[in-house]
Amino acid sequence: MAANASAKRLRGVTVVELLVVIAIIGLLVSLLIPAVQRARESANRMRCASNLTKIAEAFTSFHSDHSYLPMGGEIQTSGVWVHTSPNLIGGMPNAGRSQRLGWAYQILPYIDQANLYRSLNPSFVIELYYCPSRRFPTTYGGRAQTDYAGNGGTNSSPASEPQATGLIKPIPVPPFRPISNLQAEIRDGLSNTMLCGEKAIHRQFLYQGNQPWDSGYFAGFHPSAVRWGTAPPSQDAVPAGFNAQAFGSAHIGTFHAVMADRAVRKIRYTVNASILGAICNRSDGQNIDWRVIE
Numbered sequence: 001m002a003a004n005a006s007a008k009r010l011r012g013v014t015v016v017e018l019l020v021v022i023a024i025i026g027l028l029v030s031l032l033i034p035a036v037q038r039a040r041e042s043a044n045r046m047r048c049a050s051n052l053t054k055i056a057e058a059f060t061s062f063h064s065d066h067s068y069l070p071m072g073g074e075i076q077t078s079g080v081w082v083h084t085s086p087n088l089i090g091g092m093p094n095a096g097r098s099q100r101l102g103w104a105y106q107i108l109p110y111i112d113q114a115n116l117y118r119s120l121n122p123s124f125v126i127e128l129y130y131c132p133s134r135r136f137p138t139t140y141g142g143r144a145q146t147d148y149a150g151n152g153g154t155n156s157s158p159a160s161e162p163q164a165t166g167l168i169k170p171i172p173v174p175p176f177r178p179i180s181n182l183q184a185e186i187r188d189g190l191s192n193t194m195l196c197g198e199k200a201i202h203r204q205f206l207y208q209g210n211q212p213w214d215s216g217y218f219a220g221f222h223p224s225a226v227r228w229g230t231a232p233p234s235q236d237a238v239p240a241g242f243n244a245q246a247f248g249s250a251h252i253g254t255f256h257a258v259m260a261d262r263a264v265r266k267i268r269y270t271v272n273a274s275i276l277g278a279i280c281n282r283s284d285g286q287n288i289d290w291r292v293i294e
Contacts, residue, residue: 041133041251041252044131044132044133045133045251045256047132048131048132048133048198048249048251048256049256049264051128051129051130051131051148052148052196052197052198052256052257052258052264053258053262053264054111054128055107055111055128055148055195055196055258056195056196056258056259056260056262057110057262058107058110058111059103059107059110059195059196060262061110062106062107062110063182066095066096067180068097068178068179068180069167069168069178069179069180069182070103070106070107070168070178071097071098071099071103071106071168071169071170071171071175071176071178072102072103072150072152072168072169072170072171072220072221072225072226073099073100073101073102073103073105073106073170073171073219073220073221073222073225074100074101074170074171074220074221075157075170075171075172075220075221075222076219076220076221076222085100086099086100086101086105086120087099087100087101092118093117093118093120097171097175097178098171098175099171100171100220101218101219101220102150102217102218102219102220102221102222102224102225102226103150103168103225103226104129104146104148104150104217104218104219104225105117105217105218108126111126111128113126122143122144122216122217122218123139123142123143123144124144125137125138125139125144126144126146126217129144129145129146129147129148129217130145130146130147131147131148131198131249131250133249133250133251134147134201134206134236134249134250135147135206135207135250139209140206140207140208140209140210140214141208141209141210141211141214141215142209142210143209143210143215143216144216144217145209145214145216145217145224146199146216146217146224146225147198147199147201147249148196148197148198148199149196149197149198149199149223149224149225149226149227149247150166150167150168150195150196150225150226150227151166151167151168151193151194151195151196151197151226151227151228151229151280152166152168152170152221152226152227152228152280153165153166153167153168153228153229153280153281153282154166154228154229154230154277154280154281155228155230156228156230156245158170158172158176159172161176161177164176165280165281165282165283165284166194166228166229166280166281166282167179167186167193167194167195167260167282168221168226169221170220170221171220171221179282182260185282185283186260186282186283187282187283187285188278188281188282188283188284188285188286188288190259190260190261191259191260191261191263192259192278192279192287192288193259193260193279193280193281193282194229194257194258194259194260194279194280195257195258195259195260195262196257196258197227197247197255197256197257197258197267198247198248198249198251198255198256198257199213199223199227199246199247199248199249200227200233200234200235200236200237200242200243200246200247200248200249200255201213201214201236201237201242201248202214202236202237202242202244203236203237203242206236212224212244213244223244223245227245227246227247228245228280229247229276229277229278229279229280229281230245230273230277231243231245231246231247232246232269232273232276233246233247233248233255233267233269233271233276234246234248234269235248235249235250235251235252235253235269236248236249236250247267247276248269253268253269254266254267254268254269254294255267255269257279260282265290265293265294266294267279267293267294268293268294271293274286275288275292275293279293
């Protein structure tokens, strides 16, 4: 009897039992991984929305100090933006409406980057300017990038003041007027007009940078830092579907945008073109029904 009991205690696990255990573990892992991915993406979306909120707060602080919103910088039409041509006064960056560098540079003092604003280093990485769902905050192509673009309106090359319909205006000669009286000049309402949003980028060149549409956050009125409401938004695209003027993101289904009232919204990639144009046009008189957009 003692020998039989000892033999039973020493009996090993059979192959069938081992396979069953492995199958169960595999099933549990297959169920767990999507849940972990969803949780990670949810956290990334929250961080992305928080980035846009802080950017909008910087715009508000800039407006409080200067009585107008940052301008969009100089229009660049002949290739990659030249980052090393700021407008200086007495060797210091001009904070006025004729600054050739773009809004993401102009708000640096309002995101605790005053030293960078003075040092003019376009390779200094600002974590706030990167969506965590897309890429790690580092330099790409030797430039610090941004995953967020200002709302340039519905005309990428406005030739007159009425054609500059967004909140980010360029500085042609003579310069356009900056947005100063928010209530009067954003006639469609702050809650219905986009300030900044995520931008679509070319997935094939994601980590290269220095593309005409992804050449750094110092850029002026240019696809690197400004997008327009005339291009269909999209998730990060492959060559056949990429539009360098479009809003979009690495997220599935929707991209984030912050309105002039600092409220962050999700906008579907399937949004009607006329509705997206209305969101980007500050004074076209159209009402926005967010129930069919988010």
